[in-house]
């Protein structure tokens with residue numbers, strides 16, 4: 001059974017403001033995402049951990065003929081996505097896990113944004129990457145955004161993040177959140193993320209984006 005990080009109550013209802021505050025350049029990354037995948041021939045897109053639908057909204061706006069399947073285990077998150085995206089016939093939103101999806105359908109591209117760092121590196125990360133790989137066509141791109149780095153990188157990049165945060169954040173909340181990132185989230189060094197992807201039948205991923213502790217990666221199914 002896959003590990004699930006459930007987002008509920010304030011964490012779900014405040015999510016969109018939270019990411020704007022806490023991830024410098026989040027909007028830029030999201031806006032450019034469809035451009036990054038625009039030369040993908042097979043427009044059957046799987047959005048894993050789609051949350052409130054932030055990445056799907058961008059693909060829906062992009063006018064690139066995507067057929068989109070979003071999957072997320074948190075009811076309060078995916079219900080927000082359903083409300084936002086109700087009018088789009090090319091978007092299907094499923095409350096559940098990748099393992100709930102049939103392996104008969106092979107997608108042409110996949111995104112996994114801000115999910116992997118919630119899963120421990122005890123088989124859970126590898127399991128999710130493998131579940132995804134089993135549902136992809138050969139050469140399909142996988143784009144990830146994840147908190148990545150070794151402990152030294154994390155300390156330095158958390159200082160950078162602190163400097164970039166909005167001035168009006170509550171001081172106690174800010175301190176708690178920084179400590180939670182450093183001590184409770186399951187970020188891994190860049191080399192380890194590369195190993196995990198390769199073990200799960202992806203090419204060695206390329207880091208194409210970074211904003212403080214958050215790194216953007218692209219790889220392709222072997």
Ligand SMILES: C[S@@+](CC[C@H](N)C(=O)[O-])C[C@H]1O[C@@H](n2cnc3c(N)ncnc32)[C@H](O)[C@@H]1O
Pocket residue numbers: 002003004005006007019048049050051052053054055071072073074077097098112113114115118128
């Ligand atoms: C930080 S949010 C990211 C949402 C969206 N991708 C974005 O960038 O705005 C993390 C999401 O991952 C979902 N999640 C947690 N465990 C998961 C799992 N094992 N597989 C897929 N999604 C998961 C949560 O329900 C939550 O909606």
